[in-house]
Amino acid sequence: MTKSPVILWLRRDLRLSDHPALTAACESGRPVIPVYVHDDQVGSLGAAQKLRLDLALAHFAKVLADQGSKLILRKGAALDVLRDLVKETGADTIYWSRLYNKPANDRDSAVKSALKEDGLTAKSFAGHLLFEPWTVETKTGGFYKVYTPMWKAVRGNDIAEPLPRPAKIAAPERWPASDDLADWSLRAAMQRGADILASHCTVGEDAAHSRLGQFIAHKVADYVTNRDLPGVKGTSNLSENLTFGEISPRVCWHAGQRALRDGKSDAEVFLKELVWREFAYHLAHHTPRILTDNWKEDWDAFPWNTDITPHVQAWQQGRTGIRFVDAAMREMYVTGTMHNRGRMIVASYLTKHLMTHWKIGLDWFADHLIDWDPCSNAMGWQWSAGSGPDATPYFRVFNPVTQLDKFDKDRDYVKRWLADGYRSPSDTALAYFDMIPRSWDMRADAAYPDPIVAPDKGRSRALDAYSSRGF
Structure with a gap:
């Protein structure tokens, strides 16, 4: 008798190596049905x-196909989709990797409870973080509200070695039907900027490992x-x-640790950045x-x-008249990413110089980041605004002009x-005008x-507001 398959519900875990849920499914000796739910x-x-x-989905579908597997796409409420697949395939087990933001956690908890009530095995696995948020505690048993003590507490933790890619992903005798990815129209919202943005993406597990290797070999020493x-x-x-x-x-962590052992001391700061991400999820x-x-x-x-x-519209459109702010905002619009120094500058400018809610x-x-992360994005904005944990002090208002002189001298x-003005x-600067809505009425030759707000006046206004409110 054919063993019933395991449904692997994929989310933010589109890889083969160091994938605990996938490894467990393969080690069961049963067929595995990878599915992504819209x-x-x-x-x-x-x-x-x-x-x-x-x-990412198009690429991972090809990766699975090369392994003799297949990515099943379905649209609908997660619980309904999974129940339908159980009926269609005879599966009695569903595995997935945990997420930690509240909307995802609420959904996953409800799905797990309902599937168990159906008499099914529903199990979630680690994999998105170095350590589970509830496993890291202060000496008094609470959670960390300041980053540095958390870093000191976890930097010596024994992080397990990454899992290898499964040797084989067993396929079921018959695959369930799948949606066509093109029918989801995920690119539509980018409108005319889709192809330009796509050209700046580095997609897939192999490309990510290559990116990490190049960083460790050539950049981390001067990080x-x-x-x-x-x-x-x-x-x-x-x-x-x-x-x-x-x-x-975990792959990134161990690469950083190896660099440290090789004498590249700057790798410790790279490891700190990984733990900063953990702090956001914590x-x-x-x-x-x-x-x-x-x-x-x-x-x-x-x-x-x-x-x-x-003024907020000018900030969004990269036309504040502050070069560091505008360059960073346009970089994000074209590439879907923004340099971290730029993120601090544009966030400080919006929340302090323009006194606008984070x-x-x-x-x-x-809406504009390809590397958007619900936890890191929220913590970063609240850190900049002063309203978050371990935040930049209210009186620290970055001067975007002097910051540019310091970090972009040439x-x-x-x-x-x-x-504008050159x-x-x-080509990268001109690409911005090929992407933005025509209704913005912006021209490269303008x-x-x-x-819109001079740095000194914006800073004074912000400090006055903080003082008057007792901050």
Whole structure:
């Protein structure tokens, strides 16, 4: 008698190696049916994320096909889809990798309970993080609210070695029907910018491992200095791949540890960045309000602007008249990513110089980042605004002009992304005008705009507001 198959419900784990749920399914000796479900949470993704997901799914489908397997695509509520597949295939076991943001956790808990009530085996596995959020505690038994003590607590943890790729993924005798990926129209929201954005994506597990290898071999030794220079390619750029689970954090961690043992001391800062990601998930698990509300509740009284004003629109469109801000915003629009120094600058400018609620920035990033991560995005914005844990102090207002002088002295970054005012702008700068809505009425040959808010005036206004509210 043919063994009943295991349904592998894929989400942000589109890889073969170091995939505990996939490994467990294969080790069961039973056929494995990989499935990706387009539910409401997928439907709510931003335009750039949807396009990147389309590329990721198409690529992973080919990877599975090369292994003699197949990716099944279904659209609908996750529980309904999984129940339908159980009926169609005779499966009695469903495995998946855990997610940790509240909407996903609520959905997964409800799905697990319902499937178990149906008499099925439903099991979730680790894999998206280095360690589960509930396993890291302070000495008094609580959760960490400050990053540095958490780093000190976990840096010596024994992180298990990554799992190898399964030697074989057993196929069922008959495959269930699958949707056609093209029918999901995941690229549609990007409109005319889809092809340009796609050209900046680095998709798939092999590409992610190559990216990590190049970083460790050629960049990590100078990481401390170069990671702050937006005009230098000094970072790993792995956030895109970690977001979709095309590489596991354990693989990255052990690569960093090997670099440390080889004498590349800057690798420790790379490891700290991996734990910073863990910190975001740690907080999202213990205080889920960080995803939607001020983590520090006293900030609810702060007089944020919550409207899309002309100044906010100028920020969104990269025409504030502040070169560092505008270059970073245009980089994100074209590539779906933004240099980390740029993220700090544009977030500080929006929340402090423009006195605008961080949620407006969070939503804009969610729509335009291919490496959008619900936990990291929320923590980053609240860190910049001052309302979050371990936040930048309210009185620290980045001056985007002096920051540019410090980190982009030769204006390599600015020239790469700004066309206005340059006789021979770069192709990357011009690409921005091929992507943006025509209704914005922006031209590459226009004069560069004057600042909408001067840095010194914006800083003074912000500090006055903080002082008057007792911050």
